[in-house]
Amino acid sequence: MDCRFFREQIVLESYDELDAAAKKSLKAHLQTCRECEQFQVNLNETQQTLDQWEEVDRPTDIEALHEAIRSKSLSWPPQLPAWRWLSWGVEACLILVISLSALAWIGVGVKWEDRGLTLRIGQEAVPEITAQELVRLLQAERHATQAEIVKQLQGALDEFSEQLQVHLDERQKQTNAQLTLIYQGLQSQRVQDLELIRQELQHLAGATEAEFLESHRVLEFILASHVSGIQKNTE
């Protein structure tokens, strides 16, 4: 084998990307070839010189980035993924379920209740962060700068966000399990009882009877189309 080949091996070895056998044959060549040995020395020097261009650290202006996203009219937050592998009927059902679930999730917000301002996740209030606490926080920080108060509030929001994420993760698990059931039911045609699916979906979406009624007509149409689609296919 020629030196050209071994030069490449020398480079690979210097980045720790050479296997043991190749290392062994390279070592043997280096013992007999002064030119390649010199190449290895030069390579080390070059690499050390390259390291003189150290990394720079300029943090991203996150606010400017968010602003750029808004100004380019990119939706914020991003859309939910499309469920391309499902047939359109089931896909439509899933989208409906997801939008209803999203409705429940939109329940997240700041609300005045008897005990004051409360941040809510879905149906469950989060008692940890109340108006009193926010006020106490602000009072304690009365002599603080506005930036500091904002920072404190940001901390509270971060904590809330963490809790929300745990909730969403849990919700996602439930959703996946229930969607699988529904999907399997539709696929196997074992579940043909629209009422059963309706109850399942309503429960899944965490919607009230009234909220669900409006969507029900749409759902019925979608399911009916889907069932007739299955029947046509099996005829």
Next chain:
Amino acid sequence: MEKSDEALMLQLQAGHLRSFDTLVRRWEKPLLNYCYRMVNDITLAEDLRQDVFLRIYRSAKAYRPTAQFSTWLYRIATNLCLDTLAKHQRRKETPIDVYLESESEGFDEKLVDPSDTPDAALVKKETKNCVRSALARLPEDLRVVVTLRHYNGMKFREIAEIVGGPISTVKSRMTAGIERLSRMLSKQE
């Protein structure tokens, strides 16, 4: 426990915006340095970094965790850097290393280790400028490979995925790139 990039992308997909910010914070430094070494202009590199993040955001909807996030990120960055370099060459016909002198001195000063003696600091700065100039003169296909491997620690297998070519080509480009740099840098010393 720290979440993987892929897990954060899936959370972003589900609308969890903080995941995007976490990804930005995690990747801002290596990404900036990659773009900087590719285009040799820090301001341009910052713009490119923002563009990469915008594209990541825009593509979140279609993201599938089939490939490593890092290779995807660097593929976007590489394409944007190469496009930018092509545009500059068409517009100005000026080699990109004219930027060397145009950058603010204050920025470079920050890179100097305060423990260095004045002489050592000067030598370090000069060496750094030599490296910048040598890398800028390297053909782009070699520069991509050298930068990703030497500075960003990507494996040859990953670089092959990023540039979309066989791993053998990546390895021979690395060798050719290092050989050329070695010649350019030894001449300057």
